[in-house]
Structures are given as structure tokens and as C-alpha cells.
Amino acid sequence: MYTMRAATYHDRRDIRVEDVERGTVGAGEVRVDVDACGICGSDLHEYTAGPIFVPADEPHPVSGETAPIRMGHEFSGLVSEVGDGVTTLREGDAVAINPILCCGECRQCRSGNYHICDSIGFLGLSGGNGGFAESVVVDAEQAVPLGDDVPVEYGALVEPLSVALHAVRRSGLQAGDAVAVFGSGPIGLAVIQCARAAGAGTIFVSEPRDARRERAADCGADELIDPSATDAVEYVRSHTDGGVDVAFEVAGVEASFNDAVESTVPGGRTTVVSIWEEEVSTHLNNLVLGERTLTGTLAYLGGPRSDEEYGMVIEMLGDGRLDPEPFVTGRIGLESLVEEGFDRLVDPESDHVKILVRPND
Ligand SMILES: [Zn+2]
Ligand SMILES: [Zn+2]
Incomplete structure (x- = not known):
């Protein structure tokens, strides 16, 4: 079994960076080496007042998981392994991850509005592979290409900008x-x-x-x-x-x-x-x-098309209509996630806005 470092949420005020299983890439999946993962306000709520989105007693209906779960839902990286049957992505492609988990069967999912699914959840909050990790294995459909005009690190801001x-x-x-x-x-x-x-x-x-x-x-x-x-x-x-x-x-x-x-x-x-x-x-x-x-309003449509927010945001980052620089106030390594990330952001005196975690630096 190959292991790697990743952050897991155990309970309120109990987030640990520890060794976890790296996982293998199945058919239809890709491995993404994480470049950057943003710490979000909802991560902070889970830290200080949770578990809220994190399933504690009942398993999440889509992920089937309960805490401890892997954290981090605003992330980007480079594809490093491509599973059988994946034709849309190649090794080396820069991608932003669409973290939405949905049932695919309820009325909203059937009409394309999966972001308001009855069982809505997010990778990194409700189970699945989170972005505060050296790498993740995700469905190829959830890895949205950033193209050539968006630096891979800024892919971590596609999620909050899409909100x-x-x-x-x-x-x-x-x-x-x-x-x-x-x-x-x-x-x-x-x-x-x-x-x-x-x-x-x-x-x-x-x-x-x-x-x-x-x-x-x-x-x-x-x-x-x-x-x-x-x-x-x-x-x-x-x-x-x-x-x-x-x-x-x-x-x-x-x-x-x-x-x-x-x-x-x-x-x-x-x-x-x-x-x-x-x-x-x-x-x-x-x-x-x-x-x-x-x-x-909740979340976004996380696909690459030009009528989905992820697609639009990637285009707007590429042509300069959106500027990520004012958001990023810090960059830290994975091992200091709690002390240099969470604890600084929850300090009411802090001037930080968005701290990006870079697990492979
Ligand atoms: Zn968020
Ligand atoms: Zn649904």
C-alpha cells in the first residue's frame, strides 16, 4: 500500500495531517497531483463549530462516508495518471476540480441543476478525496481543464469565483x-x-x-x-x-x-x-x-461548458476579466495547515483573506 500525506477532519478543533492511503486509479478516473488548495470559510466553520457539512453520525448518501474525512474542496493540480477509458485528459494537463457530489437521480439532478441536489455534498467536506493532500483520485469528469492561459495555482480559485x-x-x-x-x-x-x-x-x-x-x-x-x-x-x-x-x-x-x-x-x-x-x-x-x-443562491455548475460557471470563470481568468491576486494573502505547506492556515484565519485580528496550501512544495 502506497501512502501519502493528507489532512483529515476528525472532529471540531481536530484536523490532522497524517499518512493515508494514496489509492489506485480505476477506469474513468484520473490522479491529480495537487498544486494548490484554498482554505475556505466553510472549512473554518467545520473547524470551530462543526461538524456541519461533514457527516458525523449518518454516512453521506453519495459518498457513503462519515468522519474522519479528507479535507479541502477548492483545488487545482496536474494530471499525473490517467485511468482506462479516459479520452478527455492527458498526463500533464492542468485542471481545477469540481468538488460537487450529487445523486444523479432526484428531480434537480435530472433537470441539470445538480448543484441543488437533495443529497448535495462536496469532495473534501462530505467524503471522497480532498485537496489538502499530495494527490487525489477523482472521476475524470470532475477534473476541468484550465487550458494554457490560467496558471495552475489560480485554478484553486475557480471554485470560490464560481460561487x-x-x-x-x-x-x-x-x-x-x-x-x-x-x-x-x-x-x-x-x-x-x-x-x-x-x-x-x-x-x-x-x-x-x-x-x-x-x-x-x-x-x-x-x-x-x-x-x-x-x-x-x-x-x-x-x-x-x-x-x-x-x-x-x-x-x-x-x-x-x-x-x-x-x-x-x-x-x-x-x-x-x-x-x-x-x-x-x-x-x-x-x-x-x-x-x-x-x-x-448555492454553489455553481462545475462543468467546462460556456453555460456553466466553471467554464465561464476559467475563460474570465484567462482573459483578465477576473484577477485572482487580491484574494491570495498567503501560501503555506501542508504540514503547517492548522497553525499557519486555520488558526491564522480564525483570528479576528487577522488580515488574511485566502491562504493557499501547496502540498508538493
Ligand atoms: Zn468553499
Ligand atoms: Zn440529486
């Missing part, structure tokens, strides 16, 4: 629309870039952390609001014709949810990107009086 692009498409944003983004962590920053690429007019950002507001400006935001010092709703209303057309909630806290809805003009639309740990209290008259619309 953001899907949110922008769900929002109905039209060129010229005024936009407000509440929260500028990694996904908020990605939403700003995607909204900018979609032709947004003025983009307002409400974010209490100074360093994150500055990065929002780097990503294309025009108006920066510190909600701990300024009433964000009043500011947005007084700097627009009665409110923004489109708001995005990317902070996951009640106050920013209510601010997002109230910052939209009557007839405006709010898109909720955050995953919530708690219920929120809101006044529904904010929707009813003013005919405002509230939309949820």
Missing part, C-alpha cells in the same frame, strides 16, 4: 445597476469582481474590517462603508436614487441581512450567499411594501 459568479447570475444584475455588497471576505470580494465584470454601475461595500475594505477597493468597489461607524442603509440611499438595484448578503449576520434588504430601492433584489448558523429576525414588510425580491 460568486453564480450568485451574480442569480441576482439578475443588469449593466449599469447600482450594487451593494454586505461583507467582503473571500466570497464578497469575488462577488465584487464578478459584478464589475457584469457591468455593474456604482458598487457599495459595507465591511467592518479595514483591511478587507481596502481589498474591496482593489477588486473594483467604488464606495467603502464601515458599518460600525456609518449607517450603511442611510449612506446607500443618500448616494443613489433611493437605493441600489441589487444587494448581496455575504456576511451571514442578521444586521447585514436587514441592511442589505433595506438598502435596495423599491422593486430591488437581494441575493443571500451566506450559509447561516442561526435564524434571523426580519420585518417582511420590507419586502412587501416596495415589492422587493429575496433570492437564495
Whole structure:
């Protein structure tokens, strides 16, 4: 049995880098040597408050696994072994991994909307091979070619950028629309870039952390609001014709949810990107009086086609409409994943946005 180093999630505050089975490449599969894997906000939630997505008691219906599971779902690498019957990939190809696990049978899967499958899960959160590892074995269909114009390391950002692009498409944003983004962590920053690429007019950002507001400006935001010092709703209303057309909630806290809805003009639309740990209290008259619309958004379509978010993001990274540099604040090795990665990112004083783990450096 060949082993390698990989990070496994055992329980809250218990993530270990240890020796695991490397696995063999079966028919229809490829091995990918991981170049980079991003640490995501949902990984941090699993670390501090989990298990949430990680199956603890019942096995995940698609992966069949329970904790300990291998972690890391935002990753890219080079194909190093190709299984029988795979015709779309060759050794040496640079790929981004689509981590979505779905049943293939429910109504949403049958209609092509597998990202809202009844049994939705993700490689690296719900079982399967995760990207905080020297290599992974995945179905060839889940390895999406990056082509020649996207550096392989930036392939690790295709997943979070696809979350953001899907949110922008769900929002109905039209060129010229005024936009407000509440929260500028990694996904908020990605939403700003995607909204900018979609032709947004003025983009307002409400974010209490100074360093994150500055990065929002780097990503294309025009108006920066510190909600701990300024009433964000009043500011947005007084700097627009009665409110923004489109708001995005990317902070996951009640106050920013209510601010997002109230910052939209009557007839405006709010898109909720955050995953919530708690219920929120809101006044529904904010929707009813003013005919405002509230939309949820989850994940993305992870295929290479030009009508799927992965395909679009790879094209937009290739031609420069999306710029990965403002997101990446650190690069670390696999062995220091917890101390230099998770522990730094959960520190509220930290200025980090996205730390990339490079398991083969
Ligand atoms: Zn993620
Ligand atoms: Zn399904």
C-alpha cells in the first residue's frame, strides 16, 4: 500500500495531517497531483463549530462516508495518471476540480441543476478525496481543464469565483445597476469582481474590517462603508436614487441581512450567499411594501461548458476579466495547515483573506 500525506477532519478543533492511503486509479478516473488548495470559510466553520457539512453520525448518501474525512474542496493540480477509458485528459494537463457530489437521480439532478441536489455534498467536506493532500483520485469528469492561459495555482480559485459568479447570475444584475455588497471576505470580494465584470454601475461595500475594505477597493468597489461607524442603509440611499438595484448578503449576520434588504430601492433584489448558523429576525414588510425580491443562491455548475460557471470563470481568468491576486494573502505547506492556515484565519485580528496550501512544495 502506497501512502501519502493528507489532512483529515476528525472532529471540531481536530484536523490532522497524517499518512493515508494514496489509492489506485480505476477506469474513468484520473490522479491529480495537487498544486494548490484554498482554505475556505466553510472549512473554518467545520473547524470551530462543526461538524456541519461533514457527516458525523449518518454516512453521506453519495459518498457513503462519515468522519474522519479528507479535507479541502477548492483545488487545482496536474494530471499525473490517467485511468482506462479516459479520452478527455492527458498526463500533464492542468485542471481545477469540481468538488460537487450529487445523486444523479432526484428531480434537480435530472433537470441539470445538480448543484441543488437533495443529497448535495462536496469532495473534501462530505467524503471522497480532498485537496489538502499530495494527490487525489477523482472521476475524470470532475477534473476541468484550465487550458494554457490560467496558471495552475489560480485554478484553486475557480471554485470560490464560481460561487460568486453564480450568485451574480442569480441576482439578475443588469449593466449599469447600482450594487451593494454586505461583507467582503473571500466570497464578497469575488462577488465584487464578478459584478464589475457584469457591468455593474456604482458598487457599495459595507465591511467592518479595514483591511478587507481596502481589498474591496482593489477588486473594483467604488464606495467603502464601515458599518460600525456609518449607517450603511442611510449612506446607500443618500448616494443613489433611493437605493441600489441589487444587494448581496455575504456576511451571514442578521444586521447585514436587514441592511442589505433595506438598502435596495423599491422593486430591488437581494441575493443571500451566506450559509447561516442561526435564524434571523426580519420585518417582511420590507419586502412587501416596495415589492422587493429575496433570492437564495448555492454553489455553481462545475462543468467546462460556456453555460456553466466553471467554464465561464476559467475563460474570465484567462482573459483578465477576473484577477485572482487580491484574494491570495498567503501560501503555506501542508504540514503547517492548522497553525499557519486555520488558526491564522480564525483570528479576528487577522488580515488574511485566502491562504493557499501547496502540498508538493
Ligand atoms: Zn468553499
Ligand atoms: Zn440529486
